[in-house]
Amino acid sequence: MRGICLICCIWAAVAVFPGSLAFNIGTTNPKVFSGEKNDFFGYKVLQMKSAEKMGIIITAPLSLNGSGKICKYSHEGKPSCQTSEEFPESNTTVIKHLGLSIAAKPTGSEFTVCSPSVVHECYGNSYLNSWCFSMKDNLSSIFKPGFQECTKNKVDLVFLFDGSRSMTEKDFEKNKDFIESIMKSLPNTTIKFAAVQFSTTFRTVFDFNDHAAGRAMEKLKKEKHMAALTNTYGALQFILTNLFENKSAGATPNATQVLVLITDGDPSDPYKNASLKTYEEKNIIRFVIGVKIDSMEKIKPIASEPKDKNVFKIEDYQGLDGILKNFQNKIFNMEGSKAALAGDLTNEMSQSGFSAAYYRDTLVLGSVGSNSWRGSLEERHHQHEKQISDPDMEMDSYMGFSLSTGERNGVPLYFSGAPRFQHTGQVVVFNRTGGQWMVQQRLEGSEVGSYFGAELCTVDIDLDDSTDFLLVGAPMFYQPLQKTEGKVYVYSLSDQLQLEMKLNVTAPSMGRFGSTLSSLADLNGDGLRDVAVGAPLEDDNHGAVYIYLGDRKSGIRHTFNQRISGKSFEPAMKLFGLAIDGHRDLGNDGLPDIVVGSQGAAVVLSSKPVYNVAASVSFHPEMISIEKIDCVSNAHEVLPMVNLTTCFELKEATKSVAEKANPAIRILYMLSIDLMRQTHRGFFNPTDKKTKSLHMHCNLTTQMTCFNHSAYMPKCVKDTLSPISVKLSFSQPDNDNASAVLNVDSKKDSIFEIPFEKQCKKNDTCIAELEVDFNFMTPTLLVSDQSYFNVSIVLVNKGDDSYNTSLTVLHSPGLSFSSMNVTKATRQTLYECYDLKEVRDRTQCGISRPVYRSGSKVSSNRHVDTIPKTSQN
Numbered sequence: 001m002r003g004i005c006l007i008c009c010i011w012a013a014v015a016v017f018p019g020s021l022a023f024n025i026g027t028t029n030p031k032v033f034s035g036e037k038n039d040f041f042g043y044k045v046l047q048m049k050s051a052e053k054m055g056i057i058i059t060a061p062l063s064l065n066g067s068g069k070i071c072k073y074s075h076e077g078k079p080s081c082q083t084s085e086e087f088p089e090s091n092t093t094v095i096k097h098l099g100l101s102i103a104a105k106p107t108g109s110e111f112t113v114c115s116p117s118v119v120h121e122c123y124g125n126s127y128l129n130s131w132c133f134s135m136k137d138n139l140s141s142i143f144k145p146g147f148q149e150c151t152k153n154k155v156d157l158v159f160l161f162d163g164s165r166s167m168t169e170k171d172f173e174k175n176k177d178f179i180e181s182i183m184k185s186l187p188n189t190t191i192k193f194a195a196v197q198f199s200t201t202f203r204t205v206f207d208f209n210d211h212a213a214g215r216a217m218e219k220l221k222k223e224k225h226m227a228a229l230t231n232t233y234g235a236l237q238f239i240l241t242n243l244f245e246n247k248s249a250g251a252t253p254n255a256t257q258v259l260v261l262i263t264d265g266d267p268s269d270p271y272k273n274a275s276l277k278t279y280e281e282k283n284i285i286r287f288v289i290g291v292k293i294d295s296m297e298k299i300k301p302i303a304s305e306p307k308d309k310n311v312f313k314i315e316d317y318q319g320l321d322g323i324l325k326n327f328q329n330k331i332f333n334m335e336g337s338k339a340a341l342a343g344d345l346t347n348e349m350s351q352s353g354f355s356a357a358y359y360r361d362t363l364v365l366g367s368v369g370s371n372s373w374r375g376s377l378e379e380r381h382h383q384h385e386k387q388i389s390d391p392d393m394e395m396d397s398y399m400g401f402s403l404s405t406g407e408r409n410g411v412p413l414y415f416s417g418a419p420r421f422q423h424t425g426q427v428v429v430f431n432r433t434g435g436q437w438m439v440q441q442r443l444e445g446s447e448v449g450s451y452f453g454a455e456l457c458t459v460d461i462d463l464d465d466s467t468d469f470l471l472v473g474a475p476m477f478y479q480p481l482q483k484t485e486g487k488v489y490v491y492s493l494s495d496q497l498q499l500e501m502k503l504n505v506t507a508p509s510m511g512r513f514g515s516t517l518s519s520l521a522d523l524n525g526d527g528l529r530d531v532a533v534g535a536p537l538e539d540d541n542h543g544a545v546y547i548y549l550g551d552r553k554s555g556i557r558h559t560f561n562q563r564i565s566g567k568s569f570e571p572a573m574k575l576f577g578l579a580i581d582g583h584r585d586l587g588n589d590g591l592p593d594i595v596v597g598s599q600g601a602a603v604v605l606s607s608k609p610v611y612n613v614a615a616s617v618s619f620h621p622e623m624i625s626i627e628k629i630d631c632v633s634n635a636h637e638v639l640p641m642v643n644l645t646t647c648f649e650l651k652e653a654t655k656s657v658a659e660k661a662n663p664a665i666r667i668l669y670m671l672s673i674d675l676m677r678q679t680h681r682g683f684f685n686p687t688d689k690k691t692k693s694l695h696m697h698c699n700l701t702t703q704m705t706c707f708n709h710s711a712y713m714p715k716c717v718k719d720t721l722s723p724i725s726v727k728l729s730f731s732q733p734d735n736d737n738a739s740a741v742l743n744v745d746s747k748k749d750s751i752f753e754i755p756f757e758k759q760c761k762k763n764d765t766c767i768a769e770l771e772v773d774f775n776f777m778t779p780t781l782l783v784s785d786q787s788y789f790n791v792s793i794v795l796v797n798k799g800d801d802s803y804n805t806s807l808t809v810l811h812s813p814g815l816s817f818s819s820m821n822v823t824k825a826t827r828q829t830l831y832e833c834y835d836l837k838e839v840r841d842r843t844q845c846g847i848s849r850p851v852y853r854s855g856s857k858v859s860s861n862r863h864v865d866t867i868p869k870t871s872q873n
């Protein structure tokens with residue numbers, strides 16, 4: 001029978017991948033698609049599948065003077081590129097940076113590219129916005145994401161005109177004409193007008209309700225000249241109370257309020273800071289038109305800032321005609337440019353499509369700029385658009401900077417990063433309940449300026465269509481002591497739709513680790529998706545991509561499994577890791593490929609098959625014979641110990657297409673005897689007792705491969721109680737260039753024990769039963785010089801093996817042991833007798849060391865001399 005020690009493939013995770021940084025992403029012969037560095041070719045990459053053909057999309061958002069380009073490459077054949085100039089809209093719109101964001105439908109056949117920096121005009125002001133392009137096979141359609149219109153603004157405008165006696169009737173009429181002209185030129189606006197004549201007292205000529213009802217012009221025409229003083233400050237207060245703050249006069253809540261003061265004299269009443277302060281606090285825009293006034297100093301304070309744009313000086317009332325056009329424009333623009341004046345942008349700068357993602361066939365776009373850069377999401381499904389925002393988002397938070405979608409137990413979830421929220425960043429989770437998107441949870445960043453949430457990635461670790469983890473990138477997270485930049489947080493998503501932080505990983509260096517996050521296909525064949533993290537500024541902007549193997553409990557493993565440096569390519573890449581997509585097999589070998597974008601090139605990296613090794617070791621005989629072991633005779637002979645047989649068999653963990661799989665993995669394996677003991681009891685070379693280890697290179701295949709080795713031992717093995725330990729270990733020394741790789745999780749070492757032969761009945765515990773029989777063979781002892789006597793000793797072992805057996809004879813100090821000889825023995829018995837130092841009354845003999853076997857019986861004669869009394873001292 002053979003003793004067999006099997007090392008089976010262990011599937012459980014082994015903590016850390018040792019030293020080497022390579023695993024199964026091949027980097028030696030990558031497929032490289034090159035483009036212009038200045039065009040930022042490679043800014044976004046996407047794997048796609050059209051009509052059963054695999055291909056990749058690469059964008060170059062700065063090509064063609066910054067208008068952008070999208071190129072599509074099939075595995076064979078030439079690329080087809082599309083520029084924004086080919087879209088009819090390019091005649092009327094300056095399309096910029098096409099390809100800054102990209103998203104593919106989960107089916108992979110349709111994708112959307114956006115150019116979120118299109119300049120558009122709102123009533124004379126330029127804003128950034130976007131166009132997006134959806135492409136399916138070779139058909140493309142263009143659409144303008146919603147919620148980026150120029151916001152119509154409500155304006156309440158009051159004319160305050162001078163009715164003092166210093167003006168003529170003609171001037172007074174001219175003034176009324178001016179007001180009438182402005183109102184007539186703005187017929188279809190949301191502006192509501194009112195007018196007040198002031199002199200010593202004040203009178204509402206028409207209020208907002210009159211204007212809305214069409215009575216304004218008539219009332220204005222009938223208005224009589226008051227012809228008294230110029231109580232300007234009193235009039236300002238009057239307007240506040242009677243018009244701007246008076247709902248019954250038709251004032252619109254939250255309207256932009258505008259006052260146009262037309263006067264030909266300095267105020268007669270004293271300067272009232274209080275009423276001006278109220279105007280200031282309420283952001284009421286004030287224009288002042290001074291007629292025939294030498295110095296504007298007294299009326300200038302009434303105008304709002306900027307004074308040089310809001311104060312007008314004219315020579316006489318005829319001059320009003322000259323400023324009419326200018327004034328009309330100013331007021332007209334006010335309707336659309338509340339933002340510019342009051343600093344509150346709604347959708348003028350939304351930049352919809354700054355980020356893009358699909359949830360099933362619904363496209364979701366991030367609109368970072370909407371609502372004063374609070375940001376929002378825009379959902380687009382069959383031409384229906386819906387804006388999703390967080391009511392508690394603060395200004396300048398940039399929500400929509402990043403975007404990821406998921407689903408847990410059938411509930412759709414949108415995740416969006418607001419990396420500037422309170423300067424530390426935030427991620428908002430939206431959950432759709434009852435057709436409404438509600439904020440489910442918020443995750444907060446911890447470090448100011450870390451850009452927490454600048455990149456997001458959901459992971460369905462077990463490929464069951466239910467999201468399990470959310471990865472959040474904080475690419476600017478800086479650790480000054482370690483000199484590292486970038487951090488990735490991993491959150492698990494519970495069935496209750498709650499995210500809980502499981503782990504975070506940081507970069508080993510500076511380089512914006514976490515700028516890109518991508519959920520990959522299962523690379524190593526453990527049934528769990530794996531993850532790539534980009535650090536595009538590492539290694540002096542050459543960039544690097546880190547591969548983390550997926551983990552069911554913590555999302556990813558604590559340590560990366562492979563680092564691919566942009567510097568390792570020939571020529572070296574720049575900003576390698578700007579974009580990553582690796583969720584499908586682009587070829588047809590059944591193994592996933594990863595597309596990595598860099599500045600000027602996109603690289604397709606193929607994954608190699610991963611194999612587990614089933615290794616077994618058997619030895620023969622199953623126990624080491626102790627029969628010839630002899631520590632008594634001092635022989636330096638070498639004895640055979642056992643024959644070892646090691647067998648290896650490869651089993652693929654990945655699912656490569658069978659006919660192509662013909663792996664030959666070259667491994668280095670090592671056998672060692674008694675590795676942990678100070679003195680080893682065995683060796684592999686019979687002529688060199690130092691050879692306690694054996695190293696072998698061999699090629700493994702899917703066929704079982706076996707190797708035989710002989711192990712030896714010295715004739716004297718003192719410890720035959722504890723078994724000999726043998727360690728088998730193996731590794732793949734050069735997996736960089738190999739066509740297949742050893743699984744990092746495959747167990748690569750094992751220790752097994754070879755016992756020494758034993759004859760012990762109970763539980764391997766030896767209980768020897770030694771019996772000694774002793775007889776004098778010399779009938780009388782004559783005490784004299786040169787005298788001796790003989791004794792016979794019989795030693796029987798009736799029990800189990802006896803280890804390190806010794807026989808001690810106690811005698812009077814006048815006797816001296818002389819010699820011993822075996823007269824009869826059941827097996828060869830060696831012995832060694834010695835006097836003990838300074839002890840004169842006993843003699844000890846080692847019997848058949850190390851083992852006096854069970855059932856042995858030995859008879860011996862001992863010759864004992866008497867020592868003369870004189871020499872006893």
Ligand SMILES: [Ca+2]
Pocket residue numbers: 460461462463464465466467468
């Ligand atoms: Ca899942």
Ligand SMILES: [Ca+2]
Pocket residue numbers: 521522523524525526527528529530549550
């Ligand atoms: Ca995996």
Ligand SMILES: [Ca+2]
Pocket residue numbers: 585586587588589590591592593606607
């Ligand atoms: Ca492949």
